[in-house]
Amino acid sequence: MPGTERVKVTKERWIKGLFSVFAFSSLFFLLLIFAFILFEGIPLFQKMGIGHIITGTKWAPTKGHFGIMPMIISSFLITIGALIVGGPLGLSCAIFLSEYAGKRTRLVLKPSLELLAGIPSVVYGFLGVVYIVPAIREILGGPGFSLLAGSIILGVMILPTIVSISFDAVRSVPDAYREGSYAMGATKWQTIYRIVIPSAKSGILAGFILGMGRAIGETMAVIMVAGNALKIPSSILDPVRTLTSNIALELAYATGDHRLGLFSTGVVLLIIIMILNYIANFGIRRRLIR
Amino acid sequence: MRSPPVLILVLCLFCLFSCSKKGGNLDGKGKQIITIAGSTSVLPFTEKLAEHFMKDNPDYIVDVQGGGSTAGIQATLNGTVDIGMSSRKLKEGEDLNQITICYDGIAIIVNPKNPIENLSLREVREIFSGAIKNWREIGWVDRRIDAVTREEGSGTRGAFEELVMKGKEISDAIMVQDSNGSVKEVVATDPYAIGYISLGIADKRVKIVAIDGVKPTVDLIKVGRYNLVRPFLYLTKGEPDARVRRFIEFVLSKKGQSLLKSEGLIGAWD
Numbered sequence: 001m002p003g004t005e006r007v008k009v010t011k012e013r014w015i016k017g018l019f020s021v022f023a024f025s026s027l028f029f030l031l032l033i034f035a036f037i038l039f040e041g042i043p044l045f046q047k048m049g050i051g052h053i054i055t056g057t058k059w060a061p062t063k064g065h066f067g068i069m070p071m072i073i074s075s076f077l078i079t080i081g082a083l084i085v086g087g088p089l090g091l092s093c094a095i096f097l098s099e100y101a102g103k104r105t106r107l108v109l110k111p112s113l114e115l116l117a118g119i120p121s122v123v124y125g126f127l128g129v130v131y132i133v134p135a136i137r138e139i140l141g142g143p144g145f146s147l148l149a150g151s152i153i154l155g156v157m158i159l160p161t162i163v164s165i166s167f168d169a170v171r172s173v174p175d176a177y178r179e180g181s182y183a184m185g186a187t188k189w190q191t192i193y194r195i196v197i198p199s200a201k202s203g204i205l206a207g208f209i210l211g212m213g214r215a216i217g218e219t220m221a222v223i224m225v226a227g228n229a230l231k232i233p234s235s236i237l238d239p240v241r242t243l244t245s246n247i248a249l250e251l252a253y254a255t256g257d258h259r260l261g262l263f264s265t266g267v268v269l270l271i272i273i274m275i276l277n278y279i280a281n282f283g284i285r286r287r288l289i290r
Numbered sequence: 291m292r293s294p295p296v297l298i299l300v301l302c303l304f305c306l307f308s309c310s311k312k313g314g315n316l317d318g319k320g321k322q323i324i325t326i327a328g329s330t331s332v333l334p335f336t337e338k339l340a341e342h343f344m345k346d347n348p349d350y351i352v353d354v355q356g357g358g359s360t361a362g363i364q365a366t367l368n369g370t371v372d373i374g375m376s377s378r379k380l381k382e383g384e385d386l387n388q389i390t391i392c393y394d395g396i397a398i399i400v401n402p403k404n405p406i407e408n409l410s411l412r413e414v415r416e417i418f419s420g421a422i423k424n425w426r427e428i429g430w431v432d433r434r435i436d437a438v439t440r441e442e443g444s445g446t447r448g449a450f451e452e453l454v455m456k457g458k459e460i461s462d463a464i465m466v467q468d469s470n471g472s473v474k475e476v477v478a479t480d481p482y483a484i485g486y487i488s489l490g491i492a493d494k495r496v497k498i499v500a501i502d503g504v505k506p507t508v509d510l511i512k513v514g515r516y517n518l519v520r521p522f523l524y525l526t527k528g529e530p531d532a533r534v535r536r537f538i539e540f541v542l543s544k545k546g547q548s549l550l551k552s553e554g555l556i557g558a559w560d
Contacts, residue, residue, distance in 0.1 A: 060459070061442060129475075129479075142434065143436035143465060145465055227466070228468075229463055229466060241466065249441045249468050250442055250443055252358040252360075253361060253441065253442070254443055255364055
């Protein structure tokens, strides 16, 4: 029946077209977000000068000061802190899962890690306020709402990202490498330390950098535990405000230049996150795939 | 094979339709809708007022939302809401019709474990400007003061800057929280914290300190002894129409005012 055949082909074409429209819509939304943030954020850079905003240390938007330097520094410090907390933990977990864990252990551990990624950030923030902040205040001093509290919470939050990507990287090291090492008389730990980790290095690094991207973009939990003070911190017990917190804290009230200032904060954040993702996806991962 | 999904779809649509029809009797034609948005300080009280107003006037629906004083003022200027709520005075260029519905004290609060009962206004100013950093300087333990302020643009912060700081800037080393509730939460859990919140919201979990010897109470505010007081404003674009006026009249009536007073606020006529 040639008639039905033709109908089938047309239908196939339609379905293909429909799906490609949906597929490209994600690109469209990305461009839309980009254009929107730049469109709203650039005018203030033009008005105040890039130097005033990027290197200024004073943020008082209702009085004409738009310096976001302290927040850039705080964002980086809190992210590095999160990596110090979450990095070793995540990597050890990935190595355990890949090299030591039996099938059944992995079947329990992997899904529970994925569950960790699904917990809403406000829950992490709440746990931080109730347990971590008072503990820091009592043991180490200071207000408790601090760079340290933020780093600990973020360190836990980025675990799933670091574990799953490092796990893939460690898994993708060919078994022949391991067997070669064993044949030379190396122990299991020597093999992991000297062969597996160096071979998976770029994938592990990509996991860390994507974890950084997640940490620097996290908002709710950080607002709740980091204290949001505007000063450049002089110790890990000082309260800090990150770029994301700044936007979320003040957007509800902002008008005029204040609002534009928050969009400028958004532009800086967007650029930082793009650079990180670029490094993770193209700089490192591509080399891994090759 | 094709019929079940279609059937389900039809059923879903039918449900949706019937639901919306049911809802239609509640908020459809014949009902007057009043929209209100703005200050999160005024919000809980407006919600309470709206609840009672709707009980008395079943043909009215009052929709109340937060967003902050500035957002409320903007929404009123744009005409997206009927009434804007503000806990700060209007700035230049914000030409709106304003109605003072009540007055609210700003309470300076510390943790109940803190033995300090009284501070001078100057001491409060110096704590928040960063000149006084340690509790020892005002007669307590040798421990850093964990001061908490509100975010830039907040009505409560605006009133605090005007009434307490008087031109001095709030230090950037001070913690920032984004609502009366979270400032109260920090002060209630940190023995070394100090903050400021709306008097109506302060409860037993925090201790209100006296300022220059005067502990804020409704009576002392009425006679003008306690000065950290700000108006809660309702804003309308031009004169309100009969529909909106009905709600505002209710708020200013004896019943509305006594509702506000029972919440710890000071009536508009006092």
